[in-house]
Amino acid sequence: MSAHCPSKFKSRHGFSMIEVVLAIGIFLITVLALVGLLGPTLKSVEDVERTDEVASVVNTVNAFLQSSPDIAPGGSKFDAIFSAVQNGNFATLFVFREYVGDTNDIRLAVGFREGEGGEAPIDIQAQITDFSDAAGPIYRVVLTPSSVLPEAYRSNVRNANGVYELETTLAAYEEGYFAMEVRIFAEAPPGPGGAFTEVKSPADLSGTEPIFTYNTAIVR
Template identity: 55%
Template sequence: MTKQLHHHHRVSRSYGFSLIEVVLAIGIFLVTVLALVGLLGPTLQSVDEVEKTDEISSVVNTINAFLQNSPEIAPEGSRFNAIYTRVNSNDFAAILVFRAYDDNDVISLKIGFIGEGEPKIGVEDVTDGSIVKAAGTIYRAVLTASSVIPQEYLNETKPDRNGDGIYTLKKPIADYLEGSFAMEVRIFAEEPSLSFKINNNIRANIEPIFTYNTAIVR
């Protein structure tokens, strides 16, 4: 008796993705991409804000060091008296802070007062009309009397300020008996250009980018 051997062959089938699975996969991918793009915007904004904060902090430190220590403010006299008198005479004093190229294309810090007095910053430090010397943003710091100054030395009755939104001094340096002079410092940012102009004004109608208080001692 002859036995017949029957061989059973298994047929393997490879299954592809259905249309629904493909659509779902694409949908999940797009949602993930959109979520990442959404996170990227705030991240870049945060980096920009941190850089601006660091820059303002650097400007504040530069201004404070200048007011406290610069020998150029009053080479042969009292730095305290010079700063007080400058603020008192015009109701404010303005300082410019920026970096600029010198004749050898080396960038250095520029800081000084606008108007009379030393050290003085002029438009020629920003541009000569043919090239812009300033290397980046120009910061203008406006110094005025602070609200912490005793009432007897102010023209305005606290907490009311004058029409320019500031306090002004009513006594000359000879009659100012305090051991320190407190100032409100408002910082404004300007971009340099060939037509840049330096106006010694209080910029009352412009919003400062930062405001703080500082003081100098006798």
């Protein structure tokens, strides 16, 4: 009688179709969940970057208004800024980064709109005259009388353009401070050979939402 020899090969069972389908399904659900989490994460990063950029613009504006020696060399910075806002109940300044000449170096540009001023004009050194080398957004900063001002010097309500109106002259203004509402708008740069609209009144901007609004003040 011949001896029974066990087979050298054992049968191996592969994955069934159901197991494969279940595995793929679990994988896809995991991927979709991760993609769903990625969207809010990216939005959060963008929000943080925008917040940092706005904070940088605010700090730049405040530092410029409070301490720039170019606004009124040899004169009163307070009088120059007050007169600029009084002239039309608004004044405009710009903040943006720009290329330096034909290089890739970038510097910060900040200054009032060209020709800005009133009874005590803004010096030309503190005015922006060229936007062609802007590297990124141009921040239009609109200064208007603030609700913080005593009502003796301003209108009781905002006008049709959403701003308070000064109802006094520089000579008659006796307060030691001048409070302003600051609205910041982000605009696209003109690019090479392009044109940038420098003059925009509160009426022109009434349909545009500012990216940030706050109040600041200068002192005599």
